[in-house]
Amino acid sequence: MSSRYRVEYHLKSHRKDEFIEWIKGLLATPFVLHAVSPGEEEDDLTTTQRVKSKYADILKDIEQLIINKIEFDKHNVAMSGAYLNECSPDAKSRLNLLVPSIGTFFTELPLERAFLWEDSQRAISSRRMIAPSFNDIRHILNTAQILHFIKQNKLGPHKGGKPLKLVTFDGDVTLYEDGGSLNDTNPVIPHILQLLANDIKVGIVTAAGYDEAKSYESRLEGLMKQLHTSTILTVEQKSNLTVMGGECNYLFRYSDDIKDDSDGRAYGLEYFHRETWALDEIKNWTKQEMDALLDFAEVTLHSLKKRLNLPEEVPIIRKKRAVGIIPGLKFDPVLQKKIALKLSREQLEEIVLTLQNSIAESPTSRNIQFSCFDGGSDVWCDIGDKNLGIRCLQHFYDPEVPIQPFETLHIGDQFAPMGSANDFKARLAGCTLWIASPDETVNILKRLLE
Numbered sequence: 531m532s533s534r535y536r537v538e539y540h541l542k543s544h545r546k547d548e549f550i551e552w553i554k555g556l557l558a559t560p561f562v563l564h565a566v567s568p569g570e571e572e573d574d575l576t577t578t579q580r581v582k583s584k585y586a587d588i589l590k591d592i593e594q595l596i597i598n599k600i601e602f603d604k605h606n607v608a609m610s611g612a613y614l615n616e617c618s619p620d621a622k623s624r625l626n627l628l629v630p631s632i633g634t635f636f637t638e639l640p641l642e643r644a645f646l647w648e649d650s651q652r653a654i655s656s657r658r659m660i661a662p663s664f665n666d667i668r669h670i671l672n673t674a675q676i677l678h679f680i681k682q683n684k685l686g687p688h689k690g691g692k693p694l695k696l697v698t699f700d701g702d703v704t705l706y707e708d709g710g711s712l713n714d715t716n717p718v719i720p721h722i723l724q725l726l727a728n729d730i731k732v733g734i735v736t737a738a739g740y741d742e743a744k745s746y747e748s749r750l751e752g753l754m755k756q757l758h759t760s761t762i763l764t765v766e767q768k769s770n771l772t773v774m775g776g777e778c779n780y781l782f783r784y785s786d787d788i789k790d791d792s793d794g795r796a797y798g799l800e801y802f803h804r805e806t807w808a809l810d811e812i813k814n815w816t817k818q819e820m821d822a823l824l825d826f827a828e829v830t831l832h833s834l835k836k837r838l839n840l841p842e843e844v845p846i847i848r849k850k851r852a853v854g855i856i857p858g859l860k861f862d863p864v865l866q867k868k869i870a871l872k873l874s875r876e877q878l879e880e881i882v883l884t885l886q887n888s889i890a891e892s893p894t895s896r897n898i899q900f901s902c903f904d905g906g907s908d909v910w911c912d913i914g915d916k917n918l919g920i921r922c923l924q925h926f927y928d929p930e931v932p933i934q935p936f937e938t939l940h941i942g943d944q945f946a947p948m949g950s951a952n953d954f955k956a957r958l959a960g961c962t963l964w965i966a967s968p969d970e971t972v973n974i975l976k977r978l979l980e
C-alpha cells in the first residue's frame with residue numbers, strides 16, 4: 531500500500547458504510563437535477579412531488595437489487611462449489627458488483643415504502659439545499675427492516691410469515707448513555723417487557739465484560755426490578771431475558787429465584803458456565819491462545835501509550851477476556867482534586883486502528899476471533915465478537931431448532947466498518963438496526979411493537 535493510499539484508507543474507510551454511501555450517491559443525482567427552487571412556471575409542491583417520485587423510484591430499484599441478491603445467494607449456497615470460486619464472475623450478484631463490501635441480507639427490505647414514511651417525517655424531498663444524507667438513509671434502512679418484521683408478524687407462521695423471535699440489544703449508547711445504566715425510569719424498560727410478553731426472546735449483548743452477575747445487575751437495576759415486580763410476565767417469559775457479556779464470553783439469565791444472594795435479594799441474573807452454551811468454535815480456543823493474544827494487545831497498547839505521549843495516569847486494564855485503555859483520572863494541583871482525563875478522537879482512532887491491524891497481522895490471532903473497537907472514550911480488544919455472542923444465544927434459546935438470522939434483530943450504535951466498531955459483526959448473525967442514541971432505540975421499539 532502506498533503511503534498516500536494508506537492515509538486515505540485509514541482516514542476514511544473505517545468510518546464509512548459503503549452501501550449507505552452508494553445510496554447517497556444515487557440520490558444525489560435527482561437532488562442536483564430536480565430539487566431546484568421553483569421558477570415562475572412551477573410551484574414548490576410540484577417540485578417536491580417530482581423529487582419525491584425520483585427518490586422513491588431509486589429506492590424501489592435498490593429493493594429489487596436486494597431481492598435479486600437474496601435469490602442469487604440462495605442459489606450460490608445451493609451450489610456451494612461455484613460460490614466458493616470467487617474468480618467466477620457468475621459468483622457475484624449485481625449488488626455485489628456495485629457495492630463490493632455488501633454483506634448478507636437475511637430478509638427483503640421494503641425500501642420504497644420506508645422512504646415514503648421517512649419522507650413524511652423528515653421532509654427529505656422538500657429540501658432544496660441539503661441532499662439526502664447518511665442519517666436519512668440510515669433511518670430509511672431501519673424503517674424498512676421494521677416494516678418487514680411488522681408484516682411478518684401480521685402474517686404469522688401459519689400464513690408463511692417469519693416473525694421475529696429474538697431481539698438483541700447493545701448496551702452503551704443503545705439502552706443507556708455511554709457508561710450509564712438502566713435505572714427504573716428508563717423509557718426503554720416497558721418496551722423490553724412488552725417484547726417478552728409477546729414471547730420474543732431478549733438478549734443484551736454488550737462488550738462490557740464482567741465474570742460475575744453483580745456488575746450487570748447493578749447496571750441493569752431498573753430492568754431487574756421491573757421484571758421482578760411484573761405481574762403480566764410468566765416465569766418463563768421473564769427467563770427469556772439474557773445478558774451476553776464481553777461480546778460472547780459470559781452468559782447470564784434472569785431468574786426470580788436466585789439462591790445464595792449475599793444481599794438478601796432473591797432475584798437477579800443466574801450465571802451459566804460456558805460449557806453449557808458456547809459454540810464449538812469458542813470452546814476450541816485454548817486459554818494459552820487467548821492469553822497470548824491479550825498479552826500481545828497489552829504490549830501494543832503500552833507502546834502506543836508511549837508513542838502518543840499519553841499521560842502516565844491513563845490506565846491500561848487487563849481482564850480475563852479483554853484488555854483496554856481508558857481515560858483515567860489525574861490530580862490537579864490547582865484544584866487540589868482528581869479530574870477526569872479525556873482521550874481525543876484522533877488518539878482513540880490511532881489506537882484502535884493500530885491495535886486492530888497489529889493483532890490481525892500477528893500469529894496470535896490465527897485461530898481466534900477478536901474485536902477491537904473505539905467505545906467513544908476508551909479502546910478495547912475483546913476475545914470473540916458479537917456475531918458469536920448472538921449465535922450462541924440463538925442456540926441457547928433453542929438447541930434443537932436454533933433461531934435463524936432472519937428471525938433475529940440486533941439493535942446497536944457501532945456499525946462503522948473496519949476494526950473500530952463492535953456491533954458491525956452482529957450483521958453476520960442477524961438483521962440489524964443502526965441507532966445513534968437511546969432515544970432512537972425507544973422510538974424504534976414503539977414502532978416495532980405497534
Ligand code: IMP
Binds near residue numbers: 735737852905906
Ligand atoms: P457496549 O456498547 O454495550 O458494547 O459496551 C461498550 C463499552 O463497555 C465500552 O466502550 C467500555 O466503556 C465498556 N466496557 C467495560 N468492560 C469492557 C470490556 O471488558 N470490554 C470492552 N468494553 C468494556
Ligand code: MG
Binds near residue numbers: 701702704942944
Ligand atoms: Mg454501544
